[in-house]
Structures are given as structure tokens and as C-alpha cells.
Amino acid sequence: MKILVCITHVPDTTSRIQFTDNNTKFDKTGVQFVIGPYDDYALARAVELRDQTGGKLTVLNVGEAETDPTLRKALAIGADEAIRINAYPKDSYFVAQQIARVAQEGAYDLILMGRESSDYNGGMVHGMVGEMMGLPSISPVMRLDIEGNTAKLSREIEGGKEELEVSLPLVAGCQEPIAEWKIPNMRGIMSARSKPLTVKEADAYDVHASIVSYALPPAKGAVKLFDKDQMEELVKLLKNEANVL
């Protein structure tokens, strides 16, 4: 089976988010970049499926040279080869076009992504790629098993989950508990250095939307503290100040 996993290169979840240049640029100072947490689940499941069924596991990122260490990490976790489309990921539509092209050329059976990127949180790229390729797209996927040419999945819905069956090829946006994150071991890290990382130039593209500026939420006021004997006071505030009761 040929599997493609699309990974993002995003600030670690504990990063402080700040902007520069009059709130038009993300401030990378002191920020550590990691594989997107949902993409990490997709990758972990892909490694398991590749180990079960054989075949080849390719990881793909649309990004500039700074994302190479993130791709190397994915190779250390178990991917066989990496592709980077050398372009700044301007918007989801642009990214989806690049992914769809690679996916078409590589004739993959399974195209796995995270349910959403942890920077822009769109949860859109998998659906877009599915539509561009005329393939089913299922998200957010909590379980994925392959039996022959059929994928059996669970998808989270509001208040529960639904079970699905669909033939390959397929695009899926993954989340936990699809697999346990894998931590690269020493052998993985050594072998990652010699695995192929191919850089391709981006296709001509359309951009649908662009960010003009950023803003931070207003600072929180100080918390109002109560002890267990002041419940009436608290409830009064919840009713009259917060207007929630």
C-alpha cells in the first residue's frame, strides 16, 4: 500500500503567540516548531499500517526550507521518504492544490492528514484535496483499519461517533485515539539522515484569501475569588454581572 501523510510545521502548543511589524507578521522569536499534533496521530497510524501491509510511506509538507527538520523528524518516526513543496503556504486552497498534485502523481491508496492544523485550525485541507481528486474525504477520524481494498473508520460527530466503510483510495483527517504518538528512537534518527527528502517547486496557483493583519484577544481582568462560604455572593454575580443564570 502507498500512503501519503501531509504534515504541518507549527509552533509547539505551549508557545506564546505574538506578532511583529505592526501586527502583520507572526513573531517566531523563541518559538519551537513541531509536527502538528493531529498530523502526528496520522503519521503514527500510517507507520503501523505500513508495517502491517508493507508498501511505502511518504510524508509531505508545503513549506520553505525551515521545515526540513520537521520532515526529518517524520522520517525518524518511520516514514520512508519525504517531499517538500518549496513554497510559503499562503492559504488552505493553495496548499490543497499542491497536495492534490503530489497525491495524483504518486497514486497513493491512502492520504492521511491531521483533523486540523494547530496554527490556522481550518480543518479544510483534507476536504479540499478530496474534492479536487474526486475522492471521499472523512474527518475527524478516530479509528482506521484497512481490510483488503476497504477502509473501516470511526468518525467523531457531536455527542458520539459514527462507523463508516469506504473503498480506497481515500483522504482522511485524523485525531486521537487513532494511534499512540511515536517517539523517534536512535536507529530511526540515524536512518532518517540517509532517507530521501525531495524538494519540488510549487505549481502555478490560485490564492483565495490572504491575511491582512493579526490581533490578540484583550487581556483578562483579575479573577474574583470566593471561598466555600460565599456561594450566594458568587451566584449573584453570575446572575447579575455575567448574565449567565
Added chain:
Amino acid sequence: MSVLIYIEHEEGVVKKSSLEAVSYGKSLAESLGTEALVVGLGSISPDEWTLVGHAGASKGYHVTDERLNAGIIQAHTAAVSEVFEHSGADVLVLAKSSLGDAVAARLSVKLQAALVSNVVSLPDLAEGFKVKRSIFTGKAFAITAVQTSKKILAIKKNILEIRQDATDIAVEEFTVSLVDRVFAAKITGTDKAEGEISLPEADIVVSGGRGMKGPENWGIIEDLAKALGAATGCSKPVSDLNWRPHHEHVGQTGIKVSPSLYVAVGISGAIQHLAGVNASKNILVINKDPEAPFFKAADYGIVGDAFEVLPKLTEAIKAIK
């Protein structure tokens, strides 16, 4: 030119978040000087359509095909796209949800329309079409300029009040042609908690963390939730330990909520948990440790043992209700 709103329903009952989307669409239509139209798929009763009218819509397209009662992503995409083209709308509005997100993404390709997700307010139409959306799991916002003539806006929950217009809605039955291919993904079963208030839709959420010590102690969480008319949630370790089901887990890797009031009991306030709740309008934290990081993100706090505090709080709430 008009605004089309795609609504979702649960067993025929239109979702609250969809009524919010209708109201958003109506307000947008007003500023564009146009009409708010609605597309609804599957079995929706005339009474429910009336509510959709009250939320602001003047016309409904009802695709009654019962196969659409199931949330099959490609089938919904095909149906909504046909109605969109027919209606002559150029903006599609919908509420974010597990189905809505997936359908919106496919529609953006099919309709060649820019998709902006996590929208938190009405667009700024002064120069072009600029939309504010939430990014970095609620830690920041991006003002996004939309370049295409057709647009799709997926709005966050609880960003506006549902309108109470007395609009009389005219509902037209609309037939779409659905090819077999759009039913390629077969739903073989659903597993859903019945009768509970849905967590992502809830106006008040009460969540418990590891500080609750074990699943047997959830009774006092449920009592408080009941007194408040709230849905229950939990932190990730709680669902990892199987104290509570996975679909209740709130945070960066779980459900993101934006209720009017979020009550966190025995949850430390790790940044990954906060990522799922920081869009809440008010946060009440109950923790025995005055140094718990959650207090920094809270509006109201009770420093104390949850096992003593919760029954007293529940009583005090019942007393004024």
C-alpha cells in the same frame, strides 16, 4: 446576489448553532442589501422551518430526500452546491461542526469560493470583504481579506444572539439529482449519547479534571450541570483513564467550546486544556490549589475542595432559579 445559509438538524430539530448561522446570514444580508435564504436537507418539519424564519430567513429551499438525514459528506456537498448555484447566492454561511467543516471544504473547491473558517464577527465591508477569524486555537485572530467573488464563511458557535424576527419564511421543495458516487462512504452505525445536552452546542459547560479522583465522583458534577442546564465535559487525562467518554474531552486535541459560562472543577489549567475553552465568555474555576494556572484565565474562582464546594454551589444556584 444573496446570502445562502446551510442548516443542520438532529432528528429533525434544527441545531442552535445553525439558527445562529441563519441570524448571522441575515445580518450580513442586511448590510449587503439583500436576502437571507436557507438550504435544509432531509426531514425538517414546517414548525422547525418557522423557527428558521424567526431567526431571519425569508426563503427556504427544502431538499426532502431522506437519504440526506445521514450526514454523508459528499452527498451534502452535492446537494448544497446545486441549491447554491440555483439560488444565485454568492455567500454561503454555515456553523462549524464535524459535518459542516467537511462539507464547507469540499464546497469551496466545487464552487471556487474562498472559505474562511472560525469566523467570529460580521465582515468589514468598508474596503473589500474582510473577515475576523480565530487562529492558534483561540490565542489570536487574523483579519482575512477574501479575494474571490463567491465566499463561504464557517462561523464559530456562540458569537451572536439568535434574532427574533417575525419573518414569514416561504419554503420551496427542491429536488437535486444525487449520483451514486456521492454515497460511496457508507455509514454502518452510529453511537450517540441520547438525551444529553450536546457539549459543543451548550450554553453552559461543567467540566471535571483529575482532581475529581475517580469516575464514581461524577455525581456532584452532574448535579451541578443539571442545576445549571449545562453539558458535562472533562480534561484529557480523565478521558484517557476512561473515567468519561472521549467525546467529552475538551481542549486542544478535543472539543473546543465557546459557552457563556465554562465551569472547571479540579482541572489545573494546562495550556492545552485552555486552548479548548478560551473562547468562553465567562470562566469559573474551582480548585483547591490557589496557585493553579487556571485561575489566571478565570473570571471567577473558588479556592477550595471540590467535594465540599460543589454541593454548596449547586444548592445556591437552585435557590435562585
